[in-house]
Amino acid sequence: KAQSAVTGGKAVDMVLLPKFLGILPFDQAHQGAEEAAKELANSKKLQYLGPTPENSVAGQIEIVTNAATQGVGAIMISNNSGDQIVPSAKAAKAKGIKVVTWDSPIPSAEGEDVFVAQVDFSETGKIMADMALSILGKDGGKFAILSASPDAANQNAWIDAMKNALKDPKYSKLELQGIVYGNDQSETSYNQALAMVDKFPGMKLIMAPTSVGIVSAAKAMQDEKLCDKIKISGLGVPSEMLAYTKNGCAPQFALWSFVDLGYLSYYTAYALATGAIKAEAGASFKAGRMGNYAITKDPTRKAGLRILMGPFSLYDINNVEAAAK
Amino acid sequence: MSWTAAQQRPGGAATAPPILEMRGIAKRFGATQALDDVSLTLRAGEIHALLGENGAGKSTLIKIMTGVYQPDRGEILLSGQPIAIGSAAEAQRHGIAAIYQEPLLFPDLNVAENIFVSHQNRGVVTNWRKMFREAEAILATLGVTLDVRSPARGLTLAAQQSVEIAKAISLNVRVLIMDEPTASLSAHEVGQLFRLVRDLRDQGVAILFVSHRMEEVFQIADSVTVFRDGRLISTRPAAEVSPQSAIADMVGREMGLFQRRAPAPKGEKLLSVQGLGRTGVFSDVSFDLHRGEVLGFAGLIGAGRTDIGLALFGIEPATAGQIVLNGKTETIRSPRQAMSLGVAYVSEDRRQLGLSLPMSISANISLPVLSRYLTRLGLIRTSQERDTAEGFRKRLSIRTPNVELPVAKLSGGNQQKVMLSKWLNTHPALLILDEPTRGIDVGAKAEVHAMIGELAAEGIGIILISSDLPEVLAMSDRVLVMREGRQMAILDGGAATSQTVMTAAMGQEFAA
Amino acid sequence: MKWLQRHIRPEQVRELSLLLLIVAAVLIFGSMIDGYYTSRTFNRITSSVAIITVVAVGQTLVVLTRNIDLAVGSIVGCTAYFTGAQLAAHHGMPPVVAVLIAMALGCVMGAINGALVAYGRVPSIIVTLGSLAIFRGILIDYSGARTVTTDSLPKWLLELPRLNFVTIGDLDIRAMFALAVGIVLLFQIGTSFLNVARQFYAMGSNPDAAELIGMPARRIVFSAFVLSGTLSGLAGFMFLARFGSITVEAARGMELQVVAAVVVGGVNIFGGSGTVFGAMLGAIMIGTLEQSLFRLQISEFWRDAILGLLILLAVASDAVILNRLRAIWARTDLKLVARDSASPAEAKR
Amino acid sequence: MNIRARLLRWETLLLAMLVVIAGLNIAYSPFYLGVGNIVNLFQLSIEKIIVALIMTLIIICGEIDLSVASVMGLASCVTAWLFQMGWPMPWALVAALAVGGVAGLINGFWTAYVGLPSLAVTLAGLIGYRGVARILVEDRAIGGYPLWFNNLGQQPQFGPLTISIVIFLAMFAIMAVVLHRSALGRLVYVMGNNLQAARYSGVRVRRVKLLLFVASSMIAALAGLLYAARLGSVRGDMAQGFELDVITMVLLGGVSIFGGSGNLLGVGLSILVILNLRNGMGLADITGNTQTSVIGALLILSVLVPNMARMIHTRWKGRET
Numbered sequence A: 001k002a003q004s005a006v007t008g009g010k011a012v013d014m015v016l017l018p019k020f021l022g023i024l025p026f027d028q029a030h031q032g033a034e035e036a037a038k039e040l041a042n043s044k045k046l047q048y049l050g051p052t053p054e055n056s057v058a059g060q061i062e063i064v065t066n067a068a069t070q071g072v073g074a075i076m077i078s079n080n081s082g083d084q085i086v087p088s089a090k091a092a093k094a095k096g097i098k099v100v101t102w103d104s105p106i107p108s109a110e111g112e113d114v115f116v117a118q119v120d121f122s123e124t125g126k127i128m129a130d131m132a133l134s135i136l137g138k139d140g141g142k143f144a145i146l147s148a149s150p151d152a153a154n155q156n157a158w159i160d161a162m163k164n165a166l167k168d169p170k171y172s173k174l175e176l177q178g179i180v181y182g183n184d185q186s187e188t189s190y191n192q193a194l195a196m197v198d199k200f201p202g203m204k205l206i207m208a209p210t211s212v213g214i215v216s217a218a219k220a221m222q223d224e225k226l227c228d229k230i231k232i233s234g235l236g237v238p239s240e241m242l243a244y245t246k247n248g249c250a251p252q253f254a255l256w257s258f259v260d261l262g263y264l265s266y267y268t269a270y271a272l273a274t275g276a277i278k279a280e281a282g283a284s285f286k287a288g289r290m291g292n293y294a295i296t297k298d299p300t301r302k303a304g305l306r307i308l309m310g311p312f313s314l315y316d317i318n319n320v321e322a323a324a325k
Numbered sequence B: 001m002s003w004t005a006a007q008q009r010p011g012g013a014a015t016a017p018p019i020l021e022m023r024g025i026a027k028r029f030g031a032t033q034a035l036d037d038v039s040l041t042l043r044a045g046e047i048h049a050l051l052g053e054n055g056a057g058k059s060t061l062i063k064i065m066t067g068v069y070q071p072d073r074g075e076i077l078l079s080g081q082p083i084a085i086g087s088a089a090e091a092q093r094h095g096i097a098a099i100y101q102e103p104l105l106f107p108d109l110n111v112a113e114n115i116f117v118s119h120q121n122r123g124v125v126t127n128w129r130k131m132f133r134e135a136e137a138i139l140a141t142l143g144v145t146l147d148v149r150s151p152a153r154g155l156t157l158a159a160q161q162s163v164e165i166a167k168a169i170s171l172n173v174r175v176l177i178m179d180e181p182t183a184s185l186s187a188h189e190v191g192q193l194f195r196l197v198r199d200l201r202d203q204g205v206a207i208l209f210v211s212h213r214m215e216e217v218f219q220i221a222d223s224v225t226v227f228r229d230g231r232l233i234s235t236r237p238a239a240e241v242s243p244q245s246a247i248a249d250m251v252g253r254e255m256g257l258f259q260r261r262a263p264a265p266k267g268e269k270l271l272s273v274q275g276l277g278r279t280g281v282f283s284d285v286s287f288d289l290h291r292g293e294v295l296g297f298a299g300l301i302g303a304g305r306t307d308i309g310l311a312l313f314g315i316e317p318a319t320a321g322q323i324v325l326n327g328k329t330e331t332i333r334s335p336r337q338a339m340s341l342g343v344a345y346v347s348e349d350r351r352q353l354g355l356s357l358p359m360s361i362s363a364n365i366s367l368p369v370l371s372r373y374l375t376r377l378g379l380i381r382t383s384q385e386r387d388t389a390e391g392f393r394k395r396l397s398i399r400t401p402n403v404e405l406p407v408a409k410l411s412g413g414n415q416q417k418v419m420l421s422k423w424l425n426t427h428p429a430l431l432i433l434d435e436p437t438r439g440i441d442v443g444a445k446a447e448v449h450a451m452i453g454e455l456a457a458e459g460i461g462i463i464l465i466s467s468d469l470p471e472v473l474a475m476s477d478r479v480l481v482m483r484e485g486r487q488m489a490i491l492d493g494g495a496a497t498s499q500t501v502m503t504a505a506m507g508q509e510f511a512a
Numbered sequence C: 001m002k003w004l005q006r007h008i009r010p011e012q013v014r015e016l017s018l019l020l021l022i023v024a025a026v027l028i029f030g031s032m033i034d035g036y037y038t039s040r041t042f043n044r045i046t047s048s049v050a051i052i053t054v055v056a057v058g059q060t061l062v063v064l065t066r067n068i069d070l071a072v073g074s075i076v077g078c079t080a081y082f083t084g085a086q087l088a089a090h091h092g093m094p095p096v097v098a099v100l101i102a103m104a105l106g107c108v109m110g111a112i113n114g115a116l117v118a119y120g121r122v123p124s125i126i127v128t129l130g131s132l133a134i135f136r137g138i139l140i141d142y143s144g145a146r147t148v149t150t151d152s153l154p155k156w157l158l159e160l161p162r163l164n165f166v167t168i169g170d171l172d173i174r175a176m177f178a179l180a181v182g183i184v185l186l187f188q189i190g191t192s193f194l195n196v197a198r199q200f201y202a203m204g205s206n207p208d209a210a211e212l213i214g215m216p217a218r219r220i221v222f223s224a225f226v227l228s229g230t231l232s233g234l235a236g237f238m239f240l241a242r243f244g245s246i247t248v249e250a251a252r253g254m255e256l257q258v259v260a261a262v263v264v265g266g267v268n269i270f271g272g273s274g275t276v277f278g279a280m281l282g283a284i285m286i287g288t289l290e291q292s293l294f295r296l297q298i299s300e301f302w303r304d305a306i307l308g309l310l311i312l313l314a315v316a317s318d319a320v321i322l323n324r325l326r327a328i329w330a331r332t333d334l335k336l337v338a339r340d341s342a343s344p345a346e347a348k349r
Numbered sequence D: 001m002n003i004r005a006r007l008l009r010w011e012t013l014l015l016a017m018l019v020v021i022a023g024l025n026i027a028y029s030p031f032y033l034g035v036g037n038i039v040n041l042f043q044l045s046i047e048k049i050i051v052a053l054i055m056t057l058i059i060i061c062g063e064i065d066l067s068v069a070s071v072m073g074l075a076s077c078v079t080a081w082l083f084q085m086g087w088p089m090p091w092a093l094v095a096a097l098a099v100g101g102v103a104g105l106i107n108g109f110w111t112a113y114v115g116l117p118s119l120a121v122t123l124a125g126l127i128g129y130r131g132v133a134r135i136l137v138e139d140r141a142i143g144g145y146p147l148w149f150n151n152l153g154q155q156p157q158f159g160p161l162t163i164s165i166v167i168f169l170a171m172f173a174i175m176a177v178v179l180h181r182s183a184l185g186r187l188v189y190v191m192g193n194n195l196q197a198a199r200y201s202g203v204r205v206r207r208v209k210l211l212l213f214v215a216s217s218m219i220a221a222l223a224g225l226l227y228a229a230r231l232g233s234v235r236g237d238m239a240q241g242f243e244l245d246v247i248t249m250v251l252l253g254g255v256s257i258f259g260g261s262g263n264l265l266g267v268g269l270s271i272l273v274i275l276n277l278r279n280g281m282g283l284a285d286i287t288g289n290t291q292t293s294v295i296g297a298l299l300i301l302s303v304l305v306p307n308m309a310r311m312i313h314t315r316w317k318g319r320e321t
Ligand SMILES: Nc1ncnc2c1ncn2[C@@H]1O[C@H](COP(=O)(O)OP(=O)(O)OP(=O)(O)O)[C@@H](O)[C@H]1O
Pocket: B029, B030, B032, B033, B034, B052, B053, B054, B055, B056, B057, B058, B059, B060, B061, B101, B409, B410, B411, B412, B413, B414, B439, B440, B441
């Protein structure tokens, strides 16, 4: 199908809403979005608004509601509220505001126009399984997951995807011992990681699909001098993981570019708000330096549309230093 | 006793150099002129009594001397030099210490710590052993035995007062102010305290002494000052004043000391107590009480009189014995239940146990019988509350501009009257009065006594717990004497004299 | 027994009872968990308790004066982040200087709270609820959402949590825990043997009386907050050493853990009574429960429910034990008094 | 009269703050005065302000209930769990309220009858009730309630007002009458002032305390259900951390944390001040920590400024004489 042209220069009020403020990945997304805003010469300033972490759900709902009151053009949400955001997102949508989710979608897709997915969520499960296998070797072994909170939709989706992937006979040697939650706080994650060592005898790997959890787990294993027995993997930021990859605690981990994710989200929201594309499967457009993207049905949710950014970057001793710069 | 010695001291106090002079002091609280142009001179080696009705301004003057309040007008001279007393700490540096009307202890600190709490010069490190020893020694000079290691929480009021006194005399003071120190002491402790006060006087300390007990004042004071309505009426050497003239100065008219209540005819039996006891506190108490009878409870501090009251009122239920009220055997487990049986208990500690200080007079008076003031929807009829309070204000002549005033704003004696009103308002059949005249002036005391007579005449049975021995003797039909949690004797009106009561209260010691 | 009762108060015996409760908890968990009695368990519990304990010492001082410091979590977070940022920028900084920076920063923050409470006469709960948010807000602005990463920190710092103070047989006593215990001892001795400490207790026991008898009430409250802030600063440094990567979220919510430790440790929340040692026992009690519950093979989701129940039971049984003790003491008190007063001559000697 | 004058002064201050904040909002945001925005302003914090009303009584009584937010979460999780098990929604709601009542009984029993400090008891409740909620829903998000339930929380039912706002207004009126006109209210003040004096006056202090804690938990449960209806979906972390916001509102309203003083008018005004401030900042695109910092600063300044003014006043007066 023909690419829709996204023409810049229009004035659209746009809001970028992270899960909460104060965490590096979201700030990187903000940078990417600013970059796109400049490229598209949007005369209206991009608002980067977020709640505090302990008030994330109520805060996100409040920001979406206020944005609806102000009648902005588009709002980009990294949803931390599950389906609880639905009523306010629907209300916003009813006022003609484009609702784009990024990083973490609205599970039921209600009130959402399109989800900009960083990677395919079932792919995430497979990647985590692959990393586990490559670290533990052919003989596999026992491992456990250190997640963020039990309420984080994307974490839960990834973990489900990984459980699914493990059914493949290829991974039959991998044994998942349990899931533990560190609430995206370094101290809780650290203590949980230590406790896992006792709780799961024979555990050889901690898989932490959270950038806070993975660093804390690595530090915990290093402090306990357990790095040769228990390895760490998951999703992490290269600059934070550099030391642990170099000393072998975390030989391999993955991530995508949050800068690109912010950039692509902005393009998508802008294209929707200016009417360059419609939120329907098959629509496609050119997102500046990142190239062409198309809206498709989201195969990982029952309903909903998505734009898939991809791909994963896998980091290990060979490339982590360059990426950390 | 040595009180004759005090009269004959050579030199005479009036010639001694003044230490603390107050000149033209005035202080106003809102609409109340608490003090109006009063002057007072305290001299070394002199015991100066300050008299006045409740609310006359005595405590206010004292608080000005100790830097708690700042005067609106007037000056203070210490050894002839004008000074400003900005805070209690400053007063202490000037050598001025006070025992306040209401004990101000630290409930979590132990007795010894309380005694030495305001000593700034005891070094950096606490020498516990030494502190305990000294505390015990100071208390011993007072004739009080307390466990100096136990926290002050839960001490009886009298014990608290003893600690306050120990605290003040432990400081090397030049001016010692005592605001009703004897209000909750019994005769024995008062004697002990007076010996000590005289010792201090002889060491050249200036002492200001406030009391509503006339006989005490004339036992110890060298000179007497009388206040009325915030104004100074007179300052004279004690020898030139008689109790009658002092009372006339106080109230502005002639008035007698209290008289023995005429014995009233006994009614039917109201209360019968058999072998009452509470483990570890008191035991084996038995007595009868008839309608219209006043049964006095006498004894030393901590003799357990209050505890019997608490047991009858259900606060600390008895663990042994039986209570027969109106012919029915009752187990009293809670104050609520006691009240429903017609028992009322007027507590000895009005600040901690008796009143809700920030709340209005009328709200305090209606509290125990709040249900009487409710509409069908459970709302409070405040006008009816006010009417009741107004009634009591007139009946007990409570000095207050209006009954909506928070109780905290009243002088000590008037607070006591509010508490009495509160319990009279429950229309009790059995009224337990624990130190009902603590801290109230002669006029009010006479009123309370008259009221006790009236109530008895109305057929109420009254238990009168009091450390004021003359009061107990004058008011009671019979006197029950307690000692260390045991009942020593029940003396009939005629047999009860201060001699017999004290003998029973103290065992052989007094006789010796 | 008599001698014991004369020289030990029930409040001191309560600490013994808390200790017994901890021992009981350890025995029960030991029978339920294989390989529980290892040096590793000991290590886990002691390390996780060390930081909370240091903060709880400061909190105890504040609570004694009938105040509360809810800003401690934010102070720990701020000092950890700021000290971390400084160390990352100046690798050559001597350890002592780093510790001093952390403590000085905590001291300043505590002084702000203390000044507002003591001299501004604002209730402490209001001040610290406010500064809890404000300090955190300042940190977020200052940091620009960046994280202090482990590998930006000097090596000695990262070695610190692993450093042993002494090794007794199998048991490693880590330096951090030893430091915490040292601080507890220091303050326990201070609060029981310094005359100024009496004033802390007096202030909380009866603030009106304290003022009336001329205690420097404001200075006492102020210094309690300064000490709490300073100790929180030190805890911030320990936090940095232990966790390495510090986000702006560091130590968020720690105030509740600390208050829980202090309350479980028997410090009266309305001031006047309680000890630093008790607060440490409270922290250890909660730490033991938390760490041990984790080891049980139960679902992650059951942990908080059980933890809540156990804390309640700990507080309740502690209160029951204390009440019984008080009753025993009171009874013998009366007898002692009775005996003494029967022979006044003897008492006077 | 004096005390009333002082109280009035506090409320006047809050009123002045409210006027200033509303004035700024009107001046700087064209959206502020819209009916929808005014409704939203309440709706976004409605559960907290409902709980703040009963918290006022608890704090005046000299106690505290830290477990309210966890009870809110527990109630909504109980409903969700039962609903998922196939219970009809109305029964699930009743059961949740009953569970709230039980939580209140537990808090009240340990506080009033065993005599433990309410801070410790409800701190354990804060952890424990949240834990029970987690056991019930684990890592699920449970939604799909009947439309009428969701509409209850989301759609205006009385003109522009939602049912939660109507409940809040009604509850405010009831609480005001209870606290300031009824016997119960009187007892609450007496107990907060001097618990011993209340006991010695024959007040059944334990029963009153138990009643308050049960009321607190049941109202919290109700608020939790309204929250669930508003969000249309329930998770284990529902309402986590709300207790501090609730307590902040009550304290800013002039209620002493040590009990015995404060009134509902002040709390009502403090609620309006905080909600309008939040709304105004939200419309001015000020969010996150800046917002909480501003509210924190307001909390401190609102007590500090009058204090300083009084201190300077007395010092100045002192120099004059
Ligand atoms: N803080 C205050 N605020 C308002 N009025 C006060 C205050 N303190 C005292 N008063 C009033 O000042 C007057 C003098 O009170 P003060 O306590 O000095 O009396 P007193 O002579 O000590 O009486 P008593 O013998 O009853 O103790 C009383 O009318 C009292 O109500």
